Amino acid sequence: RGAAYQVYLRDRVLPFIAQRYRTDPRRSLFLGHSYGALLGAQILFTDPGMFSGYILGSPSLWFDKRHIFGVEAAYAARHRDLPARVYMYVGQYESPRYNRTAEMVGDSREFEARLKQRKYPNLVLKSDVLNDEDHMSAAPRGFTHGLKFLLPAR
Secondary structure (H helix, E strand, O other): OHHHHHHHHHHHHHHHHHHHOOOOHHHOEEEEEOHHHHHHHHHHHHOHHHOOEEEEEOOOOOHHHHHHHHHHHHHHHHOOOOOEEEEEEEEOOOOOOOOOOOOHHHHHHHHHHHHHHHOOOOEEEEEEEEOOOOOOOHHHHHHHHHHHHHOOOO
16 A cells, blocks of 8 residues: 555655645655654655655554565665665654553664664664654654754755
8 A cells, every 4th residue: 555655646746746836856855654654664765766855753663563674675685875865753752661562762773773784875864762752742843853954944
């Protein structure tokens, strides 16, 4: 389903927006939270140039037995670079101490570490664990931090 939605975004939504509004592809951002961030990660590894920057908030990296980690490994096996700007965030309270269903803080840290370990020359990556935030409360603060990181004031 994620792949079908990715095609829909690429072939229908982005052209629709570009036809009706002044857009700058060099400043097109993907902003997703939870499952939306998981979709963003999928796009990042299958069509990284689709967006100029990615905000991946509290990504559900645990989904389908951490399938996205395999997608990342497959990308790394075929590529020596990942030309992308990425801001990731997760709330401090998204760990087993507070959330019994998933280790989202640990998964996000592992995901960040894997990307940094690849030493992609054109990957710009910043990742934050937002103190005093949970899965829902992290979104507004994370979006703001991500926008400031990806679209800094001139």
